[in-house]
Amino acid sequence: MLKFQLIITLFIVFQMDAFSQWEEKNISTNTTLSSVNFLNDEIGFVTSSNMIFQTEDGGDNWSLSHSGFDLVLYEDVFAIDNDEIIAVGKDLNLNQAVITKTVNGGQDWIDVAITNSSFLKSVFFTSADIGYCSGGSGTILKTTDSGESWQELITGTFDELQSIYFVNDLVGIAVGGSPLNSRIIKTTDGGVNWNPITSPSSNYLQSVFFSNQDTGFVVGWNGEIMKTENCGNTWTVQSSVAMSGNLKVQFTDENTGFIVGGSTDESLIQKTNNGGDLWEDISPQTSEGLRSIHFPSLNVGYAVGSNGTVLKTDSNGTMTSINNLETKADFKLFPNPVDNFVSIQSENNKAIQLIKIYNSNGVLVNEFHSNSAKTELDLSNLTSNVYYLEIHSEESKTIKKIVVR
Secondary structure, eight states, X not given: OHHHHHHHHHXXXXXXXXXXXXXXXXXXOXXXXXXXXXXXXXXXXXXXXXXXXXXXXXXSXXXXXXXXXXXXXXXXXXXXXXXXXXXXXXXXXXXXXXXXXXXXTTSOOEEOOOOOOSOEEEXXXXXXXXXXXXXXXXXXXEESSTTSSOEEOOOSOOSEEEEEEESSSSOEEEEEEEXXXXXXXXXXXXXXXXXXXXXXXXSOEEEEEESSSSOEEEEEGGGEEEEESSTTSSOEEOOOSOSSEEEEEEESXXXXXXXXXXXXXXXXXXXXXXXXXXXXXXXXXXXXXXXXXXXXXXXXXXXXXXXXXXXXXXXXXXXXXXXXXXXXXXXXXXXXXXXXXXXXEETTOOOEEEEEEEETTSOEEEEEEEEXXXXXXXXXXXXXXXXEEEEEESSOEEEEEEEEO
């Protein structure tokens, strides 16, 4: 009885979202893409090693907007407005931090003169004029003239600061640490003073994002997810689907958030629909690790990572509701829930040609071919869970949800 109740619970949980829906876009590089940032649904920028790529049609086509010297590595990019975009990183040849800027929408790029040897990891602007960079050795830089000049701030730490985010003009959080240590620091005066915040984790922190003035999220190594509800003063650990690295977090509203990560040969995208109380795996079927994610609008998002991987969703990371998919009553399934065998009957007597079975994460687990209006499938090898059957006939395709007990 308990097992059946668990299955029914899973059935309800997965009613809202069926499968991941991320379309792979082609970009002319096979290097690792470190960062993605879009001005709107169509215009965006991606960094890769010493290159900055640009798209103006939602990722369908990419052009090389800028190429730096061979040992320049760009780590993050931020689009201030249609004209001004800034990328940050390091020139390993000169042992010098790099801030590269365009003021004409990517047509021309110039390096900003700075005297800092840190590896800059993150860039964030609170307005057209005021912005911050964070990086190695506890480095935080601030600009008040739209990136023309930068002032180094005193942070009180020498740990790497992998990510920086400002809630408003005065209040900001930077996170990072080291492989065996986490670091969180906070300012309430626009970066003049930074105070350490106690972390409940020892994992290396990689990204911070706030969904409103009080609620924020931090992610890091070993699947770390932490949440604050008092503007970063205290943090609690949340349950994560991942056991590998969580590298970037973003929320599209107060309830809906995404995390990307994985390893070099395993992509991972997690999604929450309830403010982080529950995270679900909505990973696409790609073997490339993901490094960065950005949603310029509620439904349209982009994720990038290893081997030139660019993924796009225009449905908030998941397919349309399964109820909307089942608009045709062309097939009957019985029994449902099923213990071992399920029968599929075509109501218009058209031959069933193909049946694909997906698990609740959208991963194809099996497929069957048929040439009959009625067929029976042996599902005894499937573990107890919710599955989706994609049924093809001569005239139609239908998605059906089924519970295996």
